[in-house]
Amino acid sequence: MLERLPYAYRLELERRDAAARSASLRGLGLLAAGILRIRGVASDPSLLRFPQGAKPFMEGGPHFSISHSSCRVAVALSERYELGLDIEDVGTHGRSRAELERWTAVEASLKALGAGLRRSADVRLSPDLSTAEMAGALVYLRAVTLAEGCVATLATRELPGRVEVREQGLANRE
Secondary structure, eight states, X not given: OGGGSOHHHHHHHHHSOHHHHHHHHHHHHHHHHHHHHHHSSOOOGGGEEOXXXXXXXXXXXXXXXXXXXSSEEEXXXXXXXXXXXXXEETTSTTOOHHHHHHHHHHHHHHHHHTOOGGGGGGOEEOTTSSEEEETTEEEEEEEEOOSTXXXXXXXXXXXXXXXXXXXXXXXXXX
């Protein structure tokens, strides 16, 4: 897959440490598997775009979001609407579970809205973490149950129906 990715992104991956590079490639592998699952055809990695300072996308869709922590990688896909996914491991960054729930809600919202982390202070979360707003744009939030010790939030631009999020642990893979 690596050789079929856009050249600039391959160069960026080469500058990352081995763990970050591996997690990114596993995320792209899960993306390809997800596209095969929902469309029934293999995806073409050369259609992936990684614009500087903007959310990655695939020409012709689907919309996707990839997130990884030190222990796992997860992908969310939608044929219909933009979305964002963020996962964090409990016990990392010295944050409590409640703090991580708020943080994953913020980061997932930023991803769904195509905004960078510099805009995190602009995200306004509802008290029950069911919605977030930034600059007049609303996203719907949903806590996602993954592995024990993992906090995950999915943000969508439309109220989703059925949601399926798959994750892959990083510790057991080479």
